[in-house]
Amino acid sequence: MAGEPQADCLFCKIVAGDVPATIVHETATTVAFRDINPQAPTHVLVIPRAHYPDAATLAAAEPAVAADVLSAAAEVAAQEKADSTGYRIVFNTGAGAGQTVFHAHAHVLGGRGLNWPPG
Structure with missing residues (x-):
């Protein structure tokens, strides 16, 4: 469910504390931790504490929590000093887009030039 x-x-x-992670930010509705395979000097994942399989499902079911994820991503970017040089927030939705863990999450990427278009 x-x-x-x-x-x-x-x-x-x-979220339950059963698997270790380097947590860098927490709120009542979100947890942010360092990606174990970073693609940029700053690469932090921001997740809702509640399980939703992807960003679209989260946004439809809990728009306020989806907004909390975005707010937490901005706070992480500021904390990591990526806000002064620019950062990217990425939601991969579906295996074809590169989603490998089917729990909604935002990647906060920064600390180097981020060319467009990505990937």
Whole structure:
């Protein structure tokens, strides 16, 4: 069921504290932690504490929490000093877009030039 923790979800396990992560920011509705395979000097994942399989599902079910994820991403960018040089917030939705963990999450990328278009 959407919103409920999933036993087989890596990010739900991080939220529960069952899997270690380098947490850099937390709110009542979000957790932010460093990506284990960073693609930029700053690469932090911001996730909702509640389980939703992707950004579209999260936005439809809990628009306020989707906004919290974006607000937390901006706070992380400022904390990491990426806000002064520019940063990117990316939501991959679906396997074809590169989503590998099916728990909604935003990638906060910065600390180097980020060419457009990506990928």
